[in-house]
Amino acid sequence: MNRYEAYLPVLQSALRALDDWRTQYGEEQLVGFTDTPDMIQIIQDLQKRLEGNYPFHHPQYAGQMLKPPHPLAWIAYAMAMTINPNNHALDGGPPTSEMEKEAVAKLAEMVGYDNPYLGHLTSGGTIANLEALFVAREIHPQKAIAASTKAHYTHRRMCRVLNTEFMEIPLKSNGETDWDYLMDNLDRVGTVVVTMGTTGLGDVEPLADLLPELRKNGVRVHADAAYGGFFKIIEKELPSSAHWAKLGEVDSIVIDPHKHGLQPYGCGSIMFKDPAAGTYFKHDSPYTYFTSDELHLGEISLECSRAGASAAAFWATLQLFPLTNDGLGKYLKSTVTAAKILYRNLTGSARFECFKEPELDILVYFPIPENKTLSAVSELSNHLFKAGAEAAPKEGLHLSLYKLGADEFTARFSEYEADADSVTLLRSVLMKPEHEPFATKLTNRLHTLLDSV
Ligand SMILES: *Cc1c(COP(=O)(O)O)cnc(C)c1O
Numbered sequence: 001m002n003r004y005e006a007y008l009p010v011l012q013s014a015l016r017a018l019d020d021w022r023t024q025y026g027e028e029q030l031v032g033f034t035d036t037p038d039m040i041q042i043i044q045d046l047q048k049r050l051e052g053n054y055p056f057h058h059p060q061y062a063g064q065m066l067k068p069p070h071p072l073a074w075i076a077y078a079m080a081m082t083i084n085p086n087n088h089a090l091d092g093g094p095p096t097s098e099m100e101k102e103a104v105a106k107l108a109e110m111v112g113y114d115n116p117y118l119g120h121l122t123s124g125g126t127i128a129n130l131e132a133l134f135v136a137r138e139i140h141p142q143k144a145i146a147a148s149t150k151a152h153y154t155h156r157r158m159c160r161v162l163n164t165e166f167m168e169i170p171l172k173s174n175g176e177t178d179w180d181y182l183m184d185n186l187d188r189v190g191t192v193v194v195t196m197g198t199t200g201l202g203d204v205e206p207l208a209d210l211l212p213e214l215r216k217n218g219v220r221v222h223a224d225a226a227y228g229g230f231f232k233i234i235e236k237e238l239p240s241s242a243h244w245a246k247l248g249e250v251d252s253i254v255i256d257p258h259k260h261g262l263q264p265y266g267c268g269s270i271m272f273k274d275p276a277a278g279t280y281f282k283h284d285s286p287y288t289y290f291t292s293d294e295l296h297l298g299e300i301s302l303e304c305s306r307a308g309a310s311a312a313a314f315w316a317t318l319q320l321f322p323l324t325n326d327g328l329g330k331y332l333k334s335t336v337t338a339a340k341i342l343y344r345n346l347t348g349s350a351r352f353e354c355f356k357e358p359e360l361d362i363l364v365y366f367p368i369p370e371n372k373t374l375s376a377v378s379e380l381s382n383h384l385f386k387a388g389a390e391a392a393p394k395e396g397l398h399l400s401l402y403k404l405g406a407d408e409f410t411a412r413f414s415e416y417e418a419d420a421d422s423v424t425l426l427r428s429v430l431m432k433p434e435h436e437p438f439a440t441k442l443t444n445r446l447h448t449l450l451d452s453v
Pocket of ligand 1: 126198268
């Protein structure tokens with residue numbers, strides 16, 4: 001039996017019960033549900049098309065931030081979708097709006113926000129960050145929004161959308177972020193984006209070190225924890241624990257349940273520590289709903305329609321995996337362990353080098369070429385990347401590539417000749433619980449594939 005079949009009987013009986021609820025409104029003939037032979041053929045065609053994917057479900061897929069959701073999220077989403085509630089307003093989906101509030105309350109508790117706060121789910125991290133930057137601009141319209149070069153690329157883009165100045169905090173010659181540059185230019189800055197778990201390397205930026213000076217100068221702080229947010233649960237086991245401990249003090253936080261929260265795509269979240277942020281969203285549209293005195297989720301969001309099914313899926317998942325060490329924490333711990341094992345294996349190998357020790361579950365590494373130049377590293381990395389993707393299904397390895405500036409690389413590896421402006425390395429996001437038991441096999445496959453290129 002495959003990983004979904006076991007749950008089909010319970011899904012079937014729940015759907016049947018939902019149909020009973022539906023038919024109490026009358027047995028009117030529903031239109032459009034009769035062409036089943038065509039539908040069956042289309043679904044079979046779709047299945048074939050879907051087999052064109054990389055094996056995102058398998059630990060040999062150790063590339064980007066991709067994995068299927070937990071089966072419980074799938075079932076909850078599928079069930080809710082047969083009703084298709086819209087969480088843009090409480091009346092668009094009363095039960096799923098309640099679930100959204102309950103789920104976000106758990107996120108708020110996890111990060112250390114006290115009631116009252118303001119928060120809701122979004123369709124993803126980019127739109128959630130846009131909301132945070134929108135509020136940042138409304139509060140400090142004349143000032144810049146600053147972020148490091150390691151921040152997600154969409155911050156710069158969204159500053160263009162908002163027509164507000166973006167200040168990139170440059171790198172020092174040793175390849176590290178020049179936070180002193182930020183401190184020297186604070187008079188120009190309204191809000192700083194601090195990334196808790198960068199998309200490239202999974203680095204946690206030094207929130208605890210930055211916060212006192214930023215506060216003293218009246219600068220707001222937005223934590224982009226789209227990727228890393230759930231690692232707050234296991235903060236005590238991380239080298240970055242001091243920074244996680246300060247998360248509850250920042251003005252706004254973005255966390256993506258569709259990254260480390262076991263959810264299907266379409267589930268991000270934004271929280272504001274001060275609920276007064278809601279005043280910037282207030283609107284009075286005549287065609288929205290007015291039956292509730294409570295603040296509608298749609299009144300504190302830039303988006304209008306949002307899938308109630310997303311809230312149902314996340315809510316259900318949180319019942320099974322509470323945001324505790326023994327709940328979702330177990331998953332997260334195993335991903336960190338997987339990265340540690342691969343790091344240990346590769347630093348112990350004469351044929352590979354790790355760019356740096358992983359902080360979370362992302363490792364960047366490269367095969368050591370005979371010729372110690374950047375172009376030779378890039379060439380070998382590219383060959384290995386391609387060989388892994390093209391190998392037979394049981395021997396393959398699906399990695400991602402990571403491009404780095406020459407200075408940043410040679411700051412750590414001075415023995416390499418910088419014969420190019422940049423260098424391409426290999427990157428693995430080890431975000432599945434299956435990665436921990438697979439980590440040594442992964443190491444072995446890397447070596448076998450390197451033999452073949
Ligand atoms: C993934 C990511 C984003 C963008 O989120 P989406 O859900 O892909 O829109 C923003 N910031 C960070 C740090 C991320 O890892």
